Amino acid sequence: MLLAREAVELLVQASRIWYFEGNQHGLRDREWMALRFLGRANRFSRTPSALAGFIGATRATASQIVKTLESKSFLVRKPSQKDKRSIVLHVTAQGEKCLNQHDPVNHVLNAVTALGADECVRLRDLLRAILSHLDAAHQRLDASVCRDCMFLTERGPGTGKRRATAEFTCRLYRAPVALEETELLCTNFELTRDRPKLKEHRDLARAASQG
Ligand code: SF4
Known part of the structure; x- marks a missing residue:
């Protein structure tokens, strides 16, 4: 049990990298989480409802996050090819560049790769x-x-x-x-x-x- 507790304490310390107050490079932690998810999600999961479920937010909060990312030109929405009433979210080239250069979890990624x-x-x-x-x-x-x-x-x-x-x-x-x-x-x-x-x-x- 003590070992398990130590491991969990280390996990919590690691999570400080991706949960933070304020913003980093212009995005809050949840906005980073959304952009990161949408940059890696398949076409079935790049929807506002899947995004809301993944980041653990309401549809209204997820919609606000999408608007923020759109306003920074990191995201565009397009009608679904299968159902024109639905929309699919796409990370732009600018959004991908931002993820590659500034995503706070890149440091963790490098440490895990090592x-x-x-x-x-x-x-x-x-x-x-x-x-x-x-x-x-x-x-x-x-x-x-x-x-x-x-x-x-x-x-x-x-x-x-x-x-x-x-x-x-x-x-x-x-x-x-x-x-x-x-x-x-x-x-x-x-x-x-x-x-x-x-x-x-x-x-x-x-x-x-x-x-
Ligand atoms: S539900 Fe379909 S698209 Fe999603 S992971 Fe499974 S096989 Fe892939």
Whole structure:
């Protein structure tokens, strides 16, 4: 129990990086959280309601955050291709540049990358396990990458060069998912436990290439 408490105390200290008073580079912590999420979310999750669920805010608060990000030209809204009454939020090139240069969590990202590939994977899996316990207790809307979701099915699987042309389908949305979209965040993610991961050792390879 003491060990667990120490670990949680360290997590709380780390969270000071992304929860702060006032603003950093012109954005409050929740605005950073929203921009960061929208920069990594797939097309199904770049909606005002998914954003509100992810940042734990009301629709009105999320809408205000979207307006602030739009006023800074970090975000634009476009009608959904599937349903013209719905809108999809898009991070602009300026928004991406701001994230790359000034996002407060970039320091954490660098520190985690420095741990090395194996430790990155271990840390990710531990945090995911902790979050899934918290989800059960608090019914929060979390997001994770599409490639490990139980709703994702692979059509035309391939290896090597053929892998790049593999197609996927989301059984929840009944929609095609491009290979590059399988690396994006989705708020309807459900962890698969009985299907081999699409990219078995991809995490290690990617982390190694970044290190
Ligand atoms: S497969 Fe899962 S993570 Fe991917 S888009 Fe569908 S619900 Fe979201």
